Amino acid sequence: MRALNRLLLASLLAFTTLAVHAEDPVSAEPDVTIRQDGDRTIQEYRVNGFLYAVKVTPKGGKPYFLVRADGSDGNFVRSDSPDMLIPAWEIFSW
DSSP: OHHHHHHHHHHHHHHHHHHHTSOOOOOSSOEEEEEEETTEEEEEEEETTEEEEEEEEETTSOOEEEEESSSSTTOEEESSOTTSOOOOOOOOOO
C-alpha cells in the first residue's frame, strides 16, 4: 500500500511540474504600437511578436492598411489595392 501511495505522489508531483512549465496560451488580442512618423500616425498590429498589419494615417489623408502579402518577412501590400507593389529594397547599410 505504501508503494502505491508513493507512486501516486510521485506521478502527481511530475504532473504539476509539467503543468507549471506549459507554454502560455496564444493571445487572441493583438498588441498595437502607435507612433508618429513625421506628419503621419503609424499603428503596428502584432500577435505574439509577429507583425501582421500596419495602419498608416496621414495627417490630411485617408488611412490605409499594409498587410503581409505572403508569410515572408517584409512583403507588405495595401489592403485596398493589393496589386500595388510596396518597395522593400535596402539602399544603404553600414
